[in-house]
Amino acid sequence: MIISIDSNSGFCFGVTRAIQAAESELEKGSLYCLGDIVHNGQEVARLELKGLATIDYDDLRTLPAHSRVLLRAHGEPPSTYWIAKQRGIEIIDATCPVVKKLQDRIRACYESHRNDESVPPQIVIYGKPGHAEVIGLQGQTNNTAIVIESAEQLDRLDFSRPIYLFSQTTKSVEGFQELVEKISSLRHDVMSSCSFEYHDTICRSVANRVKELQAFARSNDLVIFVGGSKSSNAKVLYQHCLEANPNTLFVSSADELNNLTTKWSNSEAGLRIGICGATSTPLWLMEKVKEEIEKTQ
Ligand code: SF4
Structure with a gap:
């Protein structure tokens, strides 16, 4: 192997x-x-x-x-x-610091529009409700921001009022672009003359990983994705891995490999096994997974 x-x-x-x-x-x-x-x-x-x-x-x-x-x-x-x-x-x-800067931008937006009483503005955060970062971002608006997880939830917005759209740092660029296009189109339908500002605040440290991860997954016969069961980033990146290589397995710890050894133990010589993980996966854990697989050779 x-x-x-x-x-x-x-x-x-x-x-x-x-x-x-x-x-x-x-x-x-x-x-x-x-x-x-x-x-x-x-x-x-x-x-x-x-x-x-x-x-x-x-x-x-x-x-x-x-x-x-x-x-x-x-x-x-x-x-x-x-x-x-x-x-x-x-x-x-x-x-x-990237999150801090985003908090400051949302707060500045909230402060500069909070008194627009004739057409109350809507600060919209593309993110996961209840996620720690999103709770911090909502707090900058005195919890008035609307959190949208996908384009299906856009019916919660009033398209005749101003919209200021931001994103949680770990959301997908494609999802954000879809939201921008749908909001623009729905505003056009109601002939809104109010402002629509959108700020792509997605962290490229995460967004750029998808392509690299998928290339890595494709270059291996079997992929072991190591991630925490509570990590939303791990779930998303695992799905991207799976798309690139259906032969991808998810583990949270080296112990979980015990039930999976048949996936490689009966394989022909030269099997390429790739180990990867999320932004929350420590390198030492991926190294431990590698050592455990090596022991089964
Ligand atoms: S993904 Fe990491 S580097 Fe990017 S904003 Fe979040 S914590 Fe910061």
């Missing part, structure tokens, strides 16, 4: 930065993280062994003063900073 790891898979810049911040802050003392630092149970467990404690919003409200809380790459709404300030909690802000 020829086993290789996709050099383009693994943590994006924002997640790498947040994990580095956690590791360096853990050397100084106890540290909490609001929500899973990354949507990968194996990496969360590794950092928890080093002392990182994952908390939720209820925990945040009861932490003692001077506790140190890390905010992950996804970012947080203003209410989180407000709670921390009220409770005397020290924030270590590891929000990805």
